[in-house]
Amino acid sequence: MNLIPVPLLSEDSRPGRRCFRVKGADRALAVSGLPAEELRVAPPALPETGELDLLRHFTRLSQKNFGISTNFYPLGSCTMKYNPVVHEAIAAQTAWSGLHPWQNEADVQGALRVMHELAHDLGVLTGLPGVTLHPAAGAHGELSALMVLRGWLDARGESHRRTILIPDSAHGTNPASCTLAGFKVVTVHSDERGLCDPEDVKAHLGPDTAGLMITNPNTLGLFEENIAEICRLVHEAGGKVYMDGANFNAIVGVARPADFGVDMMHLNLHKTMSTPHGGGGPGAGPICVTEELAPWLPNPRVVRDEDGIFRLEESAQAFGRLRGFHGNFLVLLRAWCYVRRLGAEGMRRVAENAVLNANYLRVLVRDHWRVPFDRVCMHEFVARPTRSMRDKGAHTMDVAKRLIELGYHPPTVYFPLVVNEAIMAEPTETESKETLDAFAAAMAQIAREAEAGDPCLHEAPRNTPVGRVDEARAVKDPRLCWQCGS
């Protein structure tokens, strides 16, 4: 048998003890300065196995992975979008990945240039020239922008403005970021068309208004048609407008949020600009703000001297640092590649194709499912089971599980909260007509099963190692360690 060399370990004599001590290394441990009671006294019960068996084990595990490289992944809002392999190869080059943030500015001119150019490009795409690349994700960007707003308000002697208006269709991170930044949240209702209602905005504006956070296109995949009017109302009341730009791929290269009247926004580079997204990161959520707000952005900033040298600069008004260094550089590098490869025309086509694909799929899906806001959508749309399906006991979770069984990653489910039993699908700009047709056929099959009360819907998925779990409990009581017994 081809055994992997395993160091000789002494036996564990103490029940329940997870520690081990490598024979012959006692002396090293003794001089390590660790208290004796913290040192391992016995080997862990690691499995001993042959190389080939181990290789097969990990290969089998990797084959159980589901990702954009295996099949369609229409997870609305959080979709795995276009992540070209060439960008991964570039980001993996040690010339980039081997850089250290403490290196001299003179030695990292290339990296500083990438950040400077990316910040410039994002400023052009959004129309908001003050850019920081530091935030690690969308939610982090929201928090940073609210800190900028706080700094700006305080500098004007308007610290009493501490209320932020947020539409009820917003992503949960919006109110969470507000609370974290010390603002009070007031909810604004959507109208029957699924849009933020300017009348309701007007009714909630007042002397304590700091601003409004609005997602556009919103989480229903609808363009906020009254955005210019809403921005005007908020400005008149003395506040600023923050746009959650997580859905920017629907309008990138077509519309600049600054032209609607938006003052600040974040971009989820890990969604819109080519970084694998899922499992919580790594990501990047740069924020773009007007020139007026730019001095309050976090330090440091990358600037370019007249002689073409890039260096770091600090602003006295900055709210401070958001993190140790400059953000997730390799994510920023992928975004830089993305923008520079596609160019203005390519970016525009991203938005056009994202919208076209979503509408194509919406029209196929609505033959069998209820689409509550059934009109031209942006990059995603929301569907739900019909009443008769629900009467037969078929719910959104059953649809999601059956899709897994049929080989698809389910769309986002039970979000946005303004639609009961929501199924939010985002096909993205890069999927083929054949893929969309096949997914629509799977949805049609599930609809027929739901209408017929087929029990397979409640048993799915039957072809995965784990079928249905108590999801609420799994979140609250995760057992993540090896040999926990569950």
Ligand SMILES: Cc1ncc(COP(=O)(O)O)c(C=O)c1O
């Ligand atoms: C509309 C919207 N806003 C904000 C966020 C938060 O972004 P992140 O997950 O990068 O923190 C998301 C994430 O999916 C989102 O869909």
